[in-house]
Amino acid sequence: MSRHPQLDLDAQLCFPLYAATRAVTRAYGPLLREFGLTYPQYLTLLALWGDDEPMTVGDLGGRLRLDSGTLTPVIKRLEQAGLVTRQRDTLDERRVLVTVTAAGRDLQDQVAHIPARLVEAFGLDEDESRQLHRLLGRLLDRLDGELPESTTR
Amino acid sequence: MSRHPQLDLDAQLCFPLYAATRAVTRAYGPLLREFGLTYPQYLTLLALWGDDEPMTVGDLGGRLRLDSGTLTPVIKRLEQAGLVTRQRDTLDERRVLVTVTAAGRDLQDQVAHIPARLVEAFGLDEDESRQLHRLLGRLLDRLDGELPESTTR
DNA sequence: CGCAATTCGATTGCGCACAACTATATTGAG
DNA sequence: CTCAATATAGTTGTGCGCAATCGAATTGCG
Known part of the structure; x- marks a missing residue:
């Protein structure tokens, strides 16, 4: 085991985030491939x-x-x-x-039917989805917020 | 605007997840670069x-x-x-x-000091971090769980 | 006006991700 | 024992991400 408990892969947010994103991308793959995307x-x-x-x-x-x-x-x-x-x-x-x-x-x-297919694959209920969405939004705001967020919107 | 509200980038989980992961990877960049990683x-x-x-x-x-x-x-x-x-x-x-x-x-x-630096950059309190971790874990289990999850753990 | 600073996009180079395939080693059925 | 099936890592090809740089267009200061 690691000499530092905070270096454990699963104890941090970074690895689950990284792995989940790749899993989601993989889940989209076959659906988008149908359209050459x-x-x-x-x-x-x-x-x-x-x-x-x-x-x-x-x-x-x-x-x-x-x-x-x-x-x-x-x-x-x-x-x-x-x-x-x-x-x-x-x-x-x-x-x-x-x-x-x-x-x-x-x-x-x-x-247009694809997002619903993915929501189903995610297996999260509406409340969990909303929470996850909110937490990711906060993370994004915090990490990217200081960048020159374009004023064109 | 899109003809289908469910196709809105920010309304879905996929884009915030994708963008947040890249933001986190970017946040690690300078800290790891110091060690050539x-x-x-x-x-x-x-x-x-x-x-x-x-x-x-x-x-x-x-x-x-x-x-x-x-x-x-x-x-x-x-x-x-x-x-x-x-x-x-x-x-x-x-x-x-x-x-x-x-x-x-x-x-x-x-x-060993890097994870704490990132947690700070994330700007989430302990409760939010735990929630996010739990939700990402559920997502991963659901999407990757059916794969031949190695029995070596 | 003249020219330095800035903006914008493309280009280059490197390092992932992953699908598809290959080569080699091991296992197992008969 | 034989040989087909399987396991395992490596290779190849495509498509991102992103840093660094470039060239052309625009802006703005004096």
Whole structure:
């Protein structure tokens, strides 16, 4: 055993959080695969569907808390799949505007059943889900809150 | 806005979970970097410190819920850093035994202060931490429980 | 206006995750 | 004992995450 009880894997929050996230991502895998999507691609679409378009790469990054190094290739794959378009903003050539295509909008209806499937797989009752959601929100606010949380929302 | 309210990013558990995990990993980054470790490498050491050695690659995978495709390169980097050794089990040549070196054991004392630093950064009180831990545990049990949870624990 | 500072996105490099597959070793049925 | 089935780690290929850097566009100070 470890010389320091606080170093025990299961005694901390970090490992259960890490393992649970990967388990959830794995649970989404087969459902999203049906539509040729990965989990980060799906989240990117959720962000686009839930905001006014077009969004810039920076807007998406602020929403998803991902930088351009991660997002650029993800968006390019969504573009390749015909779900979004990318175009330089003519008013500010530094920006790239991301817009959902008709096919991308249609996908909303096809994936709309997925969240309920996952909630079922999670096996938490409504009260537990709400608590977990609240605690994760507090954690996020505390850890990411000091960052330049975009004022575009 | 989305045509389906259940597709809203923040209304679900999946995105807060995903974002919180990345925020926590980022929070560990600078603290672990001081010792030349990444977060998965740190978790791998925690698993080794917390169990009887030597552990096989499969044992580690069962503990961390990672497969050999992920663990093999992680362990090789820990070996490169002089923190663990790898050797074939002479009794069963399929297995690889991972053992912590003296330097690896010494690292325990140096990182022992890190969990408390993170707990502080999380900004959750004791009760909230316990609740979050419990809920994540339930989620993990439910999602990973059906897998061949190794009997070596 | 002129030019330094800033913004924005893309690029590069590294290290995970994981699926799919391979090679080798062990086990077990007949 | 033989050989098919299984167990185990490693390899390969794809797709994130993120730090660091770059190049181009924009802004703002003097």
